[in-house]
Amino acid sequence: MQITDVRVRRVAREGKMKAVVSITIDNEFVIHDIKVIDGEKGLFIAMPSRKSTDGEFRDIAHPINSETRQSLQNLILQKYEETEASEETADYQGF
Secondary structure, three states: OOEEEEEEEEOOOOOOEEEEEEEEEOOOEEEEEEEEEEEOOEEEEEOOEEEOOOOOEEEOOOOOOHHHHHHHHHHHHHHHHHHHHHHHHHHHOOO
16 A cells, blocks of 8 residues: 555644645545544544434544554654645745
8 A cells, every 4th residue: 555645735724623634545545534633642643433313423434553553653753744844944935
């Protein structure tokens, strides 16, 4: 499995949710609405979820093992930080 594209859509600077991300796997399958969250221990990702009838949120799509989840999180957070840095540079240059 190769992540062939990561698209970051930043949200407001206030609040815990920092961005919404879409990933493409093997140029064939897309997962939308992965959230970048600023938690107590730093940034992490939250997979797309739906509220069930008992009020709990359940992931719609998610990695099966912790190694894949960590790899996916590292890739998404790296892309998020690159996006943040490029936007700060553009703000600094007056764009």
